[in-house]
Amino acid sequence: MRASVPFGHATPDTVGFAHRERxxxxxxxxxxxxxxxxAxxxxxxxxxxxxxxxxxxxTxxxxxxxxxxxxxAQRLDLDRILAQLATYRPLDRIPVTETKARFPDIVGGLxxxxARTFTLIDPEMTHPRPAHWDGWKCHDPEPGTHILSRIYGGAVASAASIEPHVQFPA
Known part of the structure; x- marks a missing residue:
C-alpha cells in the first residue's frame, strides 16, 4: 500500500518517506x-x-x-490544505474565496x-533525515520554530540561482 502524500501529490516510495511527508x-x-x-x-x-x-x-x-x-504544472488539493489548517486555532477573520484559492500555490511555493533551504544549508543532501529536520530549528523563543518560518522570503530569495535537488514529497 502506498503512503499518502502531502496535499494529494504522488511521488516515488522511498525509505523514510512518511517521516519526511509529516x-x-x-x-x-x-x-x-x-x-x-x-494577514x-x-x-x-x-x-x-x-x-x-x-x-x-x-514577499x-x-x-x-x-x-x-x-x-x-502541479495541483494541490485545497480541501487537504484546509483540513490541515483546521488543526490550528481558528482565525478571527475569514479568508475570502479568492484568498483560499491562493492557498495551493502558496503551499507549493513554501x-x-x-527544498531550496535544505539545498542552501547542505548542497550534498538529497534526502533529509530526522537529524536534519531537528538540527535546523531556529533559536527562537517559540519551541519548534523551523528555519523556513524565518526565511521563506529572505535568504531563499537571495539564492535565486540555486535549484533544489532535495527530493521532497511535494
Missing part, C-alpha cells in the same frame, strides 16, 4: 498559518472582518518560489522554499 506538511502548514495570522492583523488594521488576497504577506522571494511551483 515533517514537510508540519513546517509548511505552520508557516501558512503564521502568514494567515499576519488577519492586516485585515483588522483596515477594519475588515475578511482576509483579502492582498493581506497575505507574500518577493516567496512569490518567486510560487512561480517556480506553478511552472511545475514547499519549494523548504
Amino acid at each position: 515533517r514537510c506538511n508540519a513546517v509548511v502548514t505552520r508557516t501558512l498559518y503564521r502568514m494567515l495570522l499576519s 488577519q492583523a492586516t485585515a483588522a488594521t483596515h477594519h475588515r472582518y475578511i482576509i483579502e488576497p492582498g493581506d497575505l504577506p507574500i 518577493q522571494g516567496l512569490q518567486e518560489n510560487i512561480d517556480r511551483f506553478t511552472g511545475l 514547499t519549494v522554499a523548504l
Whole structure:
C-alpha cells in the first residue's frame, strides 16, 4: 500500500518517506498559518472582518518560489490544505474565496522554499533525515520554530540561482 502524500501529490516510495511527508506538511502548514495570522492583523488594521488576497504577506522571494511551483504544472488539493489548517486555532477573520484559492500555490511555493533551504544549508543532501529536520530549528523563543518560518522570503530569495535537488514529497 502506498503512503499518502502531502496535499494529494504522488511521488516515488522511498525509505523514510512518511517521516519526511509529516515533517514537510508540519513546517509548511505552520508557516501558512503564521502568514494567515499576519494577514488577519492586516485585515483588522483596515477594519475588515475578511482576509483579502492582498493581506497575505507574500514577499518577493516567496512569490518567486510560487512561480517556480506553478511552472511545475502541479495541483494541490485545497480541501487537504484546509483540513490541515483546521488543526490550528481558528482565525478571527475569514479568508475570502479568492484568498483560499491562493492557498495551493502558496503551499507549493513554501514547499519549494523548504527544498531550496535544505539545498542552501547542505548542497550534498538529497534526502533529509530526522537529524536534519531537528538540527535546523531556529533559536527562537517559540519551541519548534523551523528555519523556513524565518526565511521563506529572505535568504531563499537571495539564492535565486540555486535549484533544489532535495527530493521532497511535494
